[in-house]
Amino acid sequence: MTNEQLKKLDDKLWDSANALRAYGGIKAADYAVPVLGLIFLKFADNKYSLFEQKILAEYKKDKGSRMERPVEEIALATCGFYLPENARFDYLLNLAGNQSMAKALREAMKGIEKFQDAKFQDVLPSEAYFEIEKKKDDILPGLLRTFSDIPKDATGDVFGKIYEYFLGKFAMSEGQKGGEFFTPTSVVRFIVEVIEPYKGKLYDPACGSGGMFVQSAT
Numbered sequence: 476m477t478n479e480q481l482k483k484l485d486d487k488l489w490d491s492a493n494a495l496r497a498y499g500g501i502k503a504a505d506y507a508v509p510v511l512g513l514i515f516l517k518f519a520d521n522k523y524s525l526f527e528q529k530i531l532a533e534y535k536k537d538k539g540s541r542m543e544r545p546v547e548e549i550a551l552a553t554c555g556f557y558l559p560e561n562a563r564f565d566y567l568l569n570l571a572g573n574q575s576m577a578k579a580l581r582e583a584m585k586g587i588e589k590f591q592d593a594k595f596q597d598v599l600p601s602e603a604y605f606e607i608e609k610k611k612d613d614i615l616p617g618l619l620r621t622f623s624d625i626p627k628d629a630t631g632d633v634f635g636k637i638y639e640y641f642l643g644k645f646a647m648s649e650g651q652k653g654g655e656f657f658t659p660t661s662v663v664r665f666i667v668e669v670i671e672p673y674k675g676k677l678y679d680p681a682c683g684s685g686g687m688f689v690q691s692a693t
Contacts, residue, residue, distance in 0.1 A: 476626070476633055484625070485640040491621040493644075499610040503648035509607055510618065511641060512600040516583065517622045518634040519556065520564040524627065526554040547590050559586040568619050576615040577604035 550557035562583035584601035
């Protein structure tokens with residue numbers, strides 16, 4: 476994906492998501508975490524899809540033997556996480572209209588965390604979607620449809636840029652307080668050009684989305 480294509484995708488995704496926010500009368504501060512959580516969910520689905528055939532092949536190879544392992548264990552070793560069926564993006568997109576999307580998203584997030592180490596428990600925004608659903612019950616399905624426009628072959632780099640784009644937009648909507656948690660990309664580039672961190676090891680205990688690291692590597 477070229478930079479121009481990515482910029483068009485960023486703008487399209489943001490315009491759609493922001494229109495839904497305005498439609499529901501939701502404050503940006505209450506919208507950011509749930510939206511970023513959905514971007515993560517789409518990323519997880521894309522990444523898992525890349526490894527899915529390998530995971531299933533490994534499971535089938537040893538099934539019924541003494542070497543048989545749960546598919547969840549194989550997924551963790553192969554992909555880094557296990558994505559249950561109810562956390563797949565297409566499953567959520569096709570959820571029946573009479574079911575609570577907020578509840579489905581909570582179960583999806585909890586389903587991902589279930590097979591992770593204890594330190595990763597309660598990290599994903601599993602409870603953040605209920606307030607949005609209370610405002611308008613068609614906003615969450617609309618957001619899922621919006622993020623389904625992200626190509627299925629989009630990789631981590633693409634998602635990283637989409638994530639930073641949204642983070643920057645949310646920061647701007649917060650005004651001066653936004654600078655507390657997001658450094659604009661232009662400022663990051665300037666800092667990297669000044670300090671030239673191109674050799675040795677980099678240590679940034681407050682790296683956030685890793686913008687400094689990305690710029691240092693390019």
